[in-house]
Structure formats: structure tokens, C-alpha cells
Amino acid sequence: MFGFSMRTLISPSLVPFSLHHLPKPSLFSAALRFSSLTISISATNNNSPKHSPYSAISTRNAHTTASSSSSSLSLSPPGEIHVVVGPMFSGKTTTLLRRILAEKQTGKNIAVIKSNKDTRYCTESIVTHDGEKFPCWSLPDLSSFKERFGIEDYENRLDVIGIDEAQFFGDLYEFCREAADKEGKTVIVAGLDGDFMRRRFGSVLDLIPIADTVTKLTSRCEVCGKRASFTMRKTEERVTELIGGAEVYMPVCRSHYVCGQTARAVLDSSSSIKTHDVVVATSL
Numbered sequence: 001m002f003g004f005s006m007r008t009l010i011s012p013s014l015v016p017f018s019l020h021h022l023p024k025p026s027l028f029s030a031a032l033r034f035s036s037l038t039i040s041i042s043a044t045n046n047n048s049p050k051h052s053p054y055s056a057i058s059t060r061n062a063h064t065t066a067s068s069s070s071s072s073l074s075l076s077p078p079g080e081i082h083v084v085v086g087p088m089f090s091g092k093t094t095t096l097l098r099r100i101l102a103e104k105q106t107g108k109n110i111a112v113i114k115s116n117k118d119t120r121y122c123t124e125s126i127v128t129h130d131g132e133k134f135p136c137w138s139l140p141d142l143s144s145f146k147e148r149f150g151i152e153d154y155e156n157r158l159d160v161i162g163i164d165e166a167q168f169f170g171d172l173y174e175f176c177r178e179a180a181d182k183e184g185k186t187v188i189v190a191g192l193d194g195d196f197m198r199r200r201f202g203s204v205l206d207l208i209p210i211a212d213t214v215t216k217l218t219s220r221c222e223v224c225g226k227r228a229s230f231t232m233r234k235t236e237e238r239v240t241e242l243i244g245g246a247e248v249y250m251p252v253c254r255s256h257y258v259c260g261q262t263a264r265a266v267l268d269s270s271s272s273i274k275t276h277d278v279v280v281a282t283s284l
């Protein structure tokens with residue numbers, strides 16, 4: 001991507017010290033040796049069926065060759081991690097879909113995965129709240145994806161992986177790190193950063209230190225129309241994971257989130273008084 005190498009960046013004319021002053025062997029000098037490796041990727045695209053989960057697998061021939069005069073270690077092609085978070089109805093799935101389609105248009109081979117916990121709408125597609133759809137792999141975890149997709153196809157032909165409802169995947173961090181760091185994949189992750197109590201949700205936030213970009217989207221507060229950064233649960237259920245749409249959740253601004261939580265606390269305390277009353281009454 002960049003038109004310069006590590007070696008150019010630290011050429012003696014640009015740094016106030018000489019490389020000879022560095023201890024040898026050092027991690028730094030090892031990194032320099034790696035940076036001298038050259039990677040060439042050749043690829044030809046065939047047409048693949050449009051909008052199928054298998055459209056990710058075109059019969060593209062991709063091979064990566066690494067050559068080095070100083071080392072036999074091969075440098076993995078660089079991958080990327082892009083994280084899109086925000087409350088419900090903020091456009092995370094729409095953004096994921098746009099980015100995935102843009103990658104597809106540049107000839108990249110793509111695959112989209114969503115958690116099979118989300119049974120709203122349709123299990124074989126990601127579907128936005130506006131009804132836009134795209135075929136996907138609906139899986140219980142991410143570690144099973146490579147095998148289901150086909151290891152050979154995964155390794156040699158797949159370029160971009162989209163993950164929706166990322167908060168539901170327990171193995172999100174390991175999968176994304178390996179895919180980007182070791183396998184050269186671009187991973188676009190969409191998910192809730194926080195649950196209805198504004199607690200971190202799953203391991204989405206763990207991706208931030210290893211991400212290239214992080215985008216937090218906002219919606220419109222259903223009460224006042226201002227910018228909404230949080231999701232309010234309209235029902236009294238307390239479990240963290242509760243699949244649902246607008247019948248259970250709404251996007252809210254900070255003021256209305258706090259208002260809602262205060263109302264919830266009042267309801268909770270009055271219901272605990274009632275429960276307590278019952279317990280006292282029965283023990284008399």
C-alpha cells in the first residue's frame with residue numbers, strides 16, 4: 001500500500017543516529033531484514049454467481065511468492081481489521097454491506113458471516129433494518145468457518161471477510177487477529193459495542209488495539225430525535241443476550257438513556273418491595 005519500505009523510512013539521512021549503534025542481533029534489525037522481503041501476488045478473476053455466500057469463491061488463481069536474499073522466512077501479505085460499532089439502528093449492517101459490496105466491485109473475493117443466534121428475518125442473509133439483504137454464513141462460532149468454507153479456498157482465494165452481530169462470537173478476537181496478521185485477510189466487523197446496560201458486549205471492544213480503523217455510528221433518539229449513541233431495552237428482561245428488533249429495543253440519546261435507566265431502577269425497587277412484602281407476608 002505504501003510506496004516506501006521500512007529501510008527507506010529509516011535511512012541515515014532521515015534519522016539522527018546511525019544504525020551501526022544498534023545492538024546486534026536486535027528485534028529491530030530482524031524487522032529490517034523482514035522488510036527487505038518482496039511479495040508478489042498474481043491473480044485473475046473469474047465470474048462467480050452474484051450474491052451467493054459462495055460468490056466469495058471464484059476460481060481465482062492466487063499465489064504468493066516471497067523472495068529474500070537475506071532470509072528464508074516469508075512475510076505474510078498484510079491484512080486489515082475495520083471495526084464498525086454503534087447502538088442498534090445506527091446503520092452498522094448497512095455500512096458493512098456497503099463496504100463489502102465496494103470490495104466485491106474491485107474484484108475481491110468476499111464472504112459474510114453472522115451469528116446463528118440472530119434468527120430475526122432470515123438465517124441465510126444479513127438483513128438491515130431497512131430490508132436490504134446479502135447472503136451470508138450463519139455460524140455458531142468463527143473457528144468453524146475455515147473448514148466449512150474449504151481450507152484451500154479460504155487460504156488461496158478469499159480476500160475479505162465481513163462479520164455481522166460480532167458481539168455474539170466468543171472467538172472474535174482470535175479469529176480476526178489470525179485472519180489479518182497471519183492470513184492477509186481484510187476483516188470488516190460490525191457489532192454492538194455496548195449492551196442495553198451500556199456494558200461492553202462480547203469481545204468487540206477487544207479488537208480496538210488490533211484494528212486499523214474504528215467507526216462508532218449513531219442513530220436518532222426515538223424520544224427526542226437527537227443523536228442516539230445507546231440502545232434502550234423496552235422490556236423488563238435482564239439477560240444480556242435477547243434477540244429482537246424495534247419491538248424490544250430503541251435508540252436513545254444520553255438524556256433519555258439516563259431517564260430510562262432511572263425509570264427502570266424505580267420499577268425494579270418497587271417490584272422488589274412487592275416481592276419483599278410477599279416474602280414477609282408468607283413468613284408471618
Ligand SMILES: Nc1ncnc2c1ncn2[C@@H]1O[C@H](COP(=O)(O)OP(=O)(O)O)[C@@H](O)[C@H]1O
Binds near residue numbers: 092251
Ligand atoms: N426504530 C428505529 N429507529 C431508528 N432507525 C430505524 C428504526 N427502525 C428502522 N430503522 C432504520 O434502520 C436503519 C439502520 O439499519 P441497520 O443498518 O440494520 O442498523 P444496525 O445494524 O446498526 O442495527 C436506519 O437507517 C433506519 O432507516
Ligand SMILES: Cc1cn([C@H]2C[C@H](O)[C@@H](COP(=O)(O)O)O2)c(=O)[nH]c1=O
Binds near residue numbers: 087089196
Ligand atoms: C442492546 C442489546 C441487543 N441485543 C441483540 C438484539 C439484536 O438481536 C442484536 C443487535 O442487532 P443490530 O444489528 O445491532 O440491530 O443484539 C442483545 O442481545 N442484548 C442487548 O443488550
Ligand SMILES: [Zn+2]
Binds near residue numbers: 222223252253255256
Ligand atoms: Zn433523546
